[in-house]
Amino acid sequence: MADILYTYKNQVYANITNRCNCNCTFCIRSLKGAVGDAETLWHKTEPTLAEIKKAIDDFDFTNYNELVFCGYGEPTCALDNLLASAAYVKKKHSISIRLNTNGLGNLYHNRNIIPELAAVIDNVSISLNAPTAEKYEAVTRPQFKNAYPALLEFASLSQAEFQHTQFSIVDILPEDEIAACQKVADDRGISLKIRKYS
Ligand code: SF4
Structure with a gap:
């Protein structure tokens, strides 16, 4: 069993699935098998809810004020376990919960899963990745058609539901694309986090 909970730069992350509906050109999974104090983030089999709960039970959350569902995969692809394990953490610990997502959960499940x-889950960070649908398709290589507008709609709907909604991009984008992504975010009143690619 790979690490389900791991820490990186004083932050605790939950890696509940390796499934993903994209195949991003920059995906860290193609570069290395682990991050932070994890030995491996590749699960031999998808974690069960019992295994995720045990990892939560075994983790000392003292000194952490946020848990991030992020993983080596897209957390909303394991929606039932994501919802149940987030609820489990909320019941046990008074920490904030953030979801890092590609924003394609509604498209994947063919319904609005945001409520x-x-x-x-308190906060959501949505990978924007590109300022246009054409560039997005080239970089993220999603399983679906119309992924980019679905992502933008997911972000707009999220604003009304989560305490905080943000877009994220990595800093390897050319400057003009970063500026264009900033405009996409600004036009929707959503903040943009520019992450260092590591
Ligand atoms: S959405 Fe995330 S996990 Fe999926 S391929 Fe892209 S970077 Fe990797």
Whole structure:
């Protein structure tokens, strides 16, 4: 069993699935098998809810004020376990919960999952990745058509449900694309986090 909970730069992350509906050109999974104090983030089999709960039980959350569902995969691909494990953490610990997502959960599940997510998760960070649909398709290589507008709609709907909604991009984008992504975010009143690519 790979690490389900791991820490990186004083932050604790939950890695509940390796499934993903994209195949991003920059995905860290193609570069290395672990991050932070994790030995490996590749699960031999998808974690069960019992295994995720045990990892939560075994982790000392003292000194952490936020848990981030992030993983080596897209957390909303394991929606039932994501919702149940986030609710489990909320019940046990008074820490904030953030979801890092590619924002394609509604497209993947063919319904609006945001109210269910927001019932147990405080904040959401959505990977924007590109300022246009064409560039997005080239970089993230999603399983679906119309992924980019679906992502933008997911972000707009999220604003009304989560305490905080942000877009994120990595700093390897050319400057003009970063500026264009900033405009996409500004036009929607959503903050943009520019992450250092590591
Ligand atoms: S959405 Fe995330 S996990 Fe999926 S391929 Fe892209 S970077 Fe990797």
